[in-house]
Amino acid sequence: MKRSHLLRVGLVLLLAGAAVFPLALALLPGTGYQAGRLGENLVRHLALRHDLEIEPGSLLLPGANGGSLRPVEVYFLARRRGTKDRDLYFAHAILSERGIPVHVSPAFSLSNTAAADERELRYDGQRFLAYASVAGGTTSVVTLLDLEGLSRSALTGFSRAQRLQQHLTNWQETGRWRGLDRIEVKLTVPQPVRLRFASGRLVIEGTQGRWHAVVDPVAAKVLSGPAQARKVQVGKRSFLAWAVDTVRSFSFVGPERIAWLEEMVYGVVDKARRMSGAEVTASDIKDEMALPVLAAAPLAGALKIPGWPPPPLPTILRGAMKGEGQWVEVEGPFLRRRPGLPSFFAMTFVRPDAERLFARVYFVAWDARRLELRMVGGTAEPRSATGELGRGVIPREPRLLPRVVAAFNGGFQSMHGDFGMMEERTLYAPAKPWGATVARLADGATGFGTWDGELKGPVPEWIYSFRQNLTPFVEDGVYNPWKRGSWGGGAGFLTGSGPKAQIIRSGICLHKSGHVMYALGNPVDGPILGKAMHKVGCNYAIQLDINSGHVGFEFFHIVAASEPEPAGWSEEKYFQRSGKIPGVEGLRYFMREVVRGTGNNPVPRYTGREARDFFYLVERELLPGADLALPGAASGDGRWTGASLPDGANRFPPAMARTAITANQANRDSRVHLVKLDLRFLEPTLCVPKAKESCVPAAAATEGAAPLAILPLGAFAAGRALSAEGKLVAGSAPGSAPWLTLRPLRPEGPALPELAAAPRAAQGALSIQGAAAAAAAGTGQVLAALCVEAKQGVLTYAAGAKASAAELERALTLAGCAKGAILPLGAVEPLLLGKGGPSRPGGYQTFLGEVLPPLATTPSLLLRRGSASFAPRIFTHVKVQPRAVWTQAQPERTRASSLHHAKRTAESLGLPPPKSLEDLCREPWSQAQELKQYRWRDPATGKSCGGADPLPKSKRKRRTR
Numbered sequence: 001m002k003r004s005h006l007l008r009v010g011l012v013l014l015l016a017g018a019a020v021f022p023l024a025l026a027l028l029p030g031t032g033y034q035a036g037r038l039g040e041n042l043v044r045h046l047a048l049r050h051d052l053e054i055e056p057g058s059l060l061l062p063g064a065n066g067g068s069l070r071p072v073e074v075y076f077l078a079r080r081r082g083t084k085d086r087d088l089y090f091a092h093a094i095l096s097e098r099g100i101p102v103h104v105s106p107a108f109s110l111s112n113t114a115a116a117d118e119r120e121l122r123y124d125g126q127r128f129l130a131y132a133s134v135a136g137g138t139t140s141v142v143t144l145l146d147l148e149g150l151s152r153s154a155l156t157g158f159s160r161a162q163r164l165q166q167h168l169t170n171w172q173e174t175g176r177w178r179g180l181d182r183i184e185v186k187l188t189v190p191q192p193v194r195l196r197f198a199s200g201r202l203v204i205e206g207t208q209g210r211w212h213a214v215v216d217p218v219a220a221k222v223l224s225g226p227a228q229a230r231k232v233q234v235g236k237r238s239f240l241a242w243a244v245d246t247v248r249s250f251s252f253v254g255p256e257r258i259a260w261l262e263e264m265v266y267g268v269v270d271k272a273r274r275m276s277g278a279e280v281t282a283s284d285i286k287d288e289m290a291l292p293v294l295a296a297a298p299l300a301g302a303l304k305i306p307g308w309p310p311p312p313l314p315t316i317l318r319g320a321m322k323g324e325g326q327w328v329e330v331e332g333p334f335l336r337r338r339p340g341l342p343s344f345f346a347m348t349f350v351r352p353d354a355e356r357l358f359a360r361v362y363f364v365a366w367d368a369r370r371l372e373l374r375m376v377g378g379t380a381e382p383r384s385a386t387g388e389l390g391r392g393v394i395p396r397e398p399r400l401l402p403r404v405v406a407a408f409n410g411g412f413q414s415m416h417g418d419f420g421m422m423e424e425r426t427l428y429a430p431a432k433p434w435g436a437t438v439a440r441l442a443d444g445a446t447g448f449g450t451w452d453g454e455l456k457g458p459v460p461e462w463i464y465s466f467r468q469n470l471t472p473f474v475e476d477g478v479y480n481p482w483k484r485g486s487w488g489g490g491a492g493f494l495t496g497s498g499p500k501a502q503i504i505r506s507g508i509c510l511h512k513s514g515h516v517m518y519a520l521g522n523p524v525d526g527p528i529l530g531k532a533m534h535k536v537g538c539n540y541a542i543q544l545d546i547n548s549g550h551v552g553f554e555f556f557h558i559v560a561a562s563e564p565e566p567a568g569w570s571e572e573k574y575f576q577r578s579g580k581i582p583g584v585e586g587l588r589y590f591m592r593e594v595v596r597g598t599g600n601n602p603v604p605r606y607t608g609r610e611a612r613d614f615f616y617l618v619e620r621e622l623l624p625g626a627d628l629a630l631p632g633a634a635s636g637d638g639r640w641t642g643a644s645l646p647d648g649a650n651r652f653p654p655a656m657a658r659t660a661i662t663a664n665q666a667n668r669d670s671r672v673h674l675v676k677l678d679l680r681f682l683e684p685t686l687c688v689p690k691a692k693e694s695c696v697p698a699a700a701a702t703e704g705a706a707p708l709a710i711l712p713l714g715a716f717a718a719g720r721a722l723s724a725e726g727k728l729v730a731g732s733a734p735g736s737a738p739w740l741t742l743r744p745l746r747p748e749g750p751a752l753p754e755l756a757a758a759p760r761a762a763q764g765a766l767s768i769q770g771a772a773a774a775a776a777a778g779t780g781q782v783l784a785a786l787c788v789e790a791k792q793g794v795l796t797y798a799a800g801a802k803a804s805a806a807e808l809e810r811a812l813t814l815a816g817c818a819k820g821a822i823l824p825l826g827a828v829e830p831l832l833l834g835k836g837g838p839s840r841p842g843g844y845q846t847f848l849g850e851v852l853p854p855l856a857t858t859p860s861l862l863l864r865r866g867s868a869s870f871a872p873r874i875f876t877h878v879k880v881q882p883r884a885v886w887t888q889a890q891p892e893r894t895r896a897s898s899l900h901h902a903k904r905t906a907e908s909l910g911l912p913p914p915k916s917l918e919d920l921c922r923e924p925w926s927q928a929q930e931l932k933q934y935r936w937r938d939p940a941t942g943k944s945c946g947g948a949d950p951l952p953k954s955k956r957k958r959r960t961r
Contacts, residue, residue: 141387183231185215314536316532344371368446379391408506442745655708656678663807
């Protein structure tokens with residue numbers, strides 16, 4: 001028989017087999033399956049193939065129709081064996097005519113929430129799925145999925161290459177080329193809910209039946225009810241970051257092989273550079289910084305701020321390079337400057353490694369009194385464990401954006417530790433016990449500390465946002481007290497030991513000078529960067545993200561689009577750019593990367609929507625503030641000034657400012673005097689005089705500690721009251737008037753004001769009830785009122801010798817006070833100001849300029865210069881734990897890295913590699929001390945093994961590769 005004839009026969013047989021085999025599968029019953037029982041058959045098949053516990057009643061097959069070998073989409077709720085919380089899964093299936101599964105694809109987790117249980121899966125019968133994420137017994141987020149996939153508007157601004165990247169990511173994460181459009185419905189008050197669709201609308205009901213919300217899925221809008229809806233946007237990623245994440249996600253690659261490849265490649269590059277004898281020069285540093293290498297003179301006309309810039313940093317290597325460790329202020333059209341003040345930032349560099357003279361670490365310092373650190377959750381990272389999803393953008397608030405001056409990278413992505421993050425009380429990932437933490441506190445301060453591993457329940461009220469990463473580089477001035485052995489860039493780092501890749505790394509620290517610093521090392525390993533931060537004086541230091549494409553720090557100058565381009569401005573593709581702020585009309589930016597050569601591509605990252613979390617820095621609103629816009633006002637009216645105020649040597653930040661206005665143009669005598677009191681920098685204490693004593697301190701007894709100001713609170717007759725620590729101090733029982741409460745929002749923080757209908761009986765709180773207006777003519781008193789600006793911590797005091805209560809209220813309204821934020825004090829003695837300052841008390845006079853004895857004979861607030869830090873240490877009571885303790889809990893997303901470390905340790909001991917973390921509970925692995933010194937927890941089974949005391953260094957076996 002000829003070869004060509006054989007080929008034709010073979011081809012016919014192959015085609016016949018391809019046709020007959022699926023038909024046979026469709027006709028033959030599968031093992032354990034029953035014809036016509038589609039739901040039960042699918043549950044059985046999915047459970048066996050994917051080792052899932054499936055909730056039978058949750059199975060949804062949108063668009064399924066009759067016919068043999070028909071493909072269908074399957075959505076269902078399931079939990080992995082050994083876990084308690086369910087996720088929403090999706091799979092493609094091919095079914096026979098009798099409802100028997102012929103083929104089922106891999107199952108894709110569409111929710112992937114490690115700390116929430118998905119419930120109430122509902123389908124509208126056309127294109128939308130809805131489910132509720134339950135955490136702690138309540139639901140704060142309901143998610144709608146549009147089965148038609150991402151809309152074109154979701155990828156606005158994406159290039160063709162970026163669109164292709166996103167479609168490949170969609171396919172990899174959801175099994176669908178177009179992915180899924182998500183709508184997040186956030187409830188005003190978290191509580192248990194029920195879901196249902198009615199007439200194309202999603203109805204969310206409280207389980208008690210007392211309320212309901214109606215959502216239009218097509219418009220992504222809440223039509224009624226206590227909820228807010230938004231369409232979840234897609235963030236951009238650099239090609240390098242996307243490519244690494246995509247390849248890592250393939251099952252035949254995985255994080256272990258990527259970690260091994262990184263370790264090998266970085267090791268080869270580092271060895272080649274060392275052999276070449278490469279060194280960094282002053283010219284290289286100057287080119288990368290694009291600033292003078294030598295410390296420059298202070299900015300012309302700038303007020304000298306005590307303690308700024310920080311003291312020069314000590315150099316690490318012998319023979320300091322020109323300019324090494326010397327601060328230079330950052331100045332240029334890419335960074336906004338506050339007139340009359342120094343730059344927001346100062347920069348310098350040090351060389352950290354005697355073996356690598358080409359390595360350098362750049363430090364960027366800022367004053368926490370002037371800049372507030374905030375954070376943003378990315379659209380993809382951190383992976384939500386609660387159902388809450390990040391927006392990926394700096395809030396598009398016209399008042400906020402012009403005050404943004406910089407942004408920089410966050411921490412590791414979730415698969416590398418699943419470290420905690422919360423943004424403005426929206427929790428994305430629960431805090432990791434003993435995790436190094438940087439936080440934005442409730443009063444706006446930037447806190448640093450190691451999370452209390454014994455802390456149970458919700459995040460403390462005084463923490464507003466936080467981000468964690470690993471254990472600290474430096475804690476209380478001690479380098480690596482937690483004995484971590486590896487800091488990323490290779491395998492095994494989560495358990496504290498592993499390789500030390502020389503790559504770009506970043507970190508943030510609280511310096512002993514009280515300033516906050518960002519560090520960028522290139523190329524360095526974890527110990528080199530950590531030791532450099534320790535040696536230059538960091539009191540608490542945290543490593544942030546690593547690797548080119550992830551690390552970046554950008555300076556910003558955001559202006560009105562109508563403003564002309566700054567003189568001398570030039571564009572540089574990967575370094576210095578300008579453009580429009582996406583999503584905001586009338587604003588544009590000028591920006592610059594911190595140094596050249598970080599590999600941060602594209603530039604900028606933080607003006608648009610970012611897939612990964614990041615930090616940004618906002619200028620604080622300090623006194624005196626903008627002058628009041630008063631048409632037709634007399635010269636000087638509404639102009640805030642610090643003149644004649646007793647700030648003494650502590651002039652920065654200003655704690656007080658004053659102005660005067662005529663509240664009623666028809667009555668030119670209705671002069672109202674205004675004083676702003678910034679309680680972030682003033683410490684109020686209560687004085688209640690006995691009999692006819694005064695609250696004015698004697699100068700001899702208070703040398704060096706005299707109040708800057710004394711605020712009398714009135715006689716507290718019927719209708720108003722004063723309480724401290726929850727107890728009534730003066731006046732009658734509480735009435736119906738509002739209460740002003742001064743209380744610290746964080747431990748050892750300043751007492752900030754809030755206005756409410758009832759007093760707060762919190763520790764350290766002082767509550768004052770308002771008084772009705774009263775006539776004060778001829779009494780030596782004036783009418784006065786207070787305005788509460790709680791977010792800024794500012795009290796605005798208004799008083800006038802001949803002004804009425806209505807005119808006081810009008811003056812405060814002109815000064816920017818919101819309705820309902822004004823507390824009338826009634827007839828009181830006027831505010832007293834110290835004449836000589838805190839260091840040389842020289843008596844007191846009213847802010848009206850006259851002395852009216854007797855002074856402060858009623859309960860009064862004594863206002864001294866405060867000592868609260870705006871970059872405090874938090875969780876100071878936490879003690880360093882043994883490594884066996886802090887490595888015991890690794891969430892599922894980091895399981896592979898832990899298993900890889902266990903395998904390598906076992907191989908170095910001559911033991912067979914364990915197939916799972918549960919194997920470590922069995923012999924021979926359970927008998928190996930090198931494995932027992934770590935505590936391993938298998939999230940699939942909940943079993944925990946190991947945790948013995950670590951071996952002494954002298955008895956540890958050297959690990960081999």
